[in-house]
Amino acid sequence: MELLGFSVDLGSPVNTALFLYILYSVQKIIFPPIAKPTKVPNEFKGGYTWMPKAHPPTVLYRIYTPKTLEPFSGKDGGRILLAINGTVFDVTAGRNFYGPNGMYGNFAGRDASRGMAKQSFDFDMLTPVDAPVDPLTDLAPDEIDNMKGWVEHFSNKYIICGKLVENDAL
Incomplete structure (x- = not known):
């Protein structure tokens, strides 16, 4: 056939x-x-609304200094910000990591550039908030690449909410 x-x-x-x-x-x-469905799915029995229960907090792009960034350490359930290479990220969504009891909690409200570049969580990696922003001039090329990798990772995961400048710049 x-x-x-x-x-x-x-x-x-x-x-x-x-x-x-x-x-x-x-x-x-x-x-x-x-075929028409014979029963209503369970998740729709109580009705459904497309409106969220609460609007997420608005994040405005701001200029921060080390002193104005410090209060955003997540204490008392507040926002958590950290800076890497001059870019400030809102990492509140990662509270388990960056909050007061998190692995990276010492970076909250601070410039984390040196610590991220050197893959170190030591407190001596943090520049004091009343000191000038760390120029990072002594970093090796692989450490700079590592820091840039963190900036790229954070840029894809968290909201960029500001820029870090010197204390006397404002």
């Missing part, structure tokens, strides 16, 4: 079974069954 320009040999039971299965599959694709 010839069908659509193809020679079909239905002499074997296997060929016949495959041919019937293909016809059945094509029929199901072309003419899918139309």
Whole structure:
């Protein structure tokens, strides 16, 4: 038998079974069954609203100094900001990591550039808030690349909410 320009040999039971299965599959694709649902899904029984329960807090882009950045350490459930290479990130969504009891909690409200570049959580990696912003001139090229990698990672994950400048710049 010839069908659509193809020679079909239905002499074997296997060929016949495959041919019937293909016809059945094509029929199901072309003419899918139309059935109305018999029950309402559980998640919609109480109704549904597209409005969120609360609007997320608005984040404004600001200029920060080390002193004005320090209060954003996440204490008392507040926002958590940190700076890397002059860019300030709102890392509040990562409270478990950057909050007061998190692994990176010492970076909260601070310039984390040196610590991120050197992969160190030591407090001596942090510049005091009343000192000038760390110029990072003594970093090795691989440490600078590491810091830039963190900036890229944070840029894809957290909101950029400001720029870090010297204390006397404002």
